[in-house]
Amino acid sequence: MTDAASPTPDRHPLMDRALVEEATRKxxxxxxxxxxxxxxxxxxxxHEGAACVVGDGPDEQPLPGLADGVAAEVTVRSKDKGGRLVAWAATVVELAPGSAAWEAVVAELKGKRLNAPDGEAMTDRWRRECRVVRLEPTGALSPLPEGSLAEPPQPSPATTREPVPAGLPRLLAKRRRKA
Structure with a gap:
């Protein structure tokens, strides 16, 4: 069986585009x-034919190497299984803060942003301190690799929580019995 991204003579560009959009949207x-x-x-x-991201500001995801006009490769994973579905080439387009395109994308991003530290004021912070970029598909699909692409995690200021103290489960169990 041939995976969705491998080149075959019977593939149609519109089918590739639909695959990229549907997989990335979900x-x-x-x-x-x-x-x-x-x-x-x-x-x-x-949003409107491209994957849109916000970042490079405080409390937002880093976007290293994603400058306006640069080529990038996007790999989409399955939401339920976590495996790779499709990999596609993209051109990075940085949106100007306050432009009509920026406002439309930010309205969509705002609805998906979880746990924003500043709530409704986050769009003002994004305008001042962050970048919003579109990853526009070029139409080229990359073949999916055969093996694992596992790599060590990138350095981050985030830390893993410490193990739960040994006595905590007993303490919590006592509280439940009293209630």
């Missing part, structure tokens, strides 16, 4: 690789 997370930059997981929204 996935909450995409992996984006810029020139000379390892792939990074980014949350996004699909």
């Amino acid at each position: 996935s909450g997370l995409i992996w984006v690789r810029g020139p000379g930059i390892p792939a990074r997981a980014l949350w996004h929204v699909w």
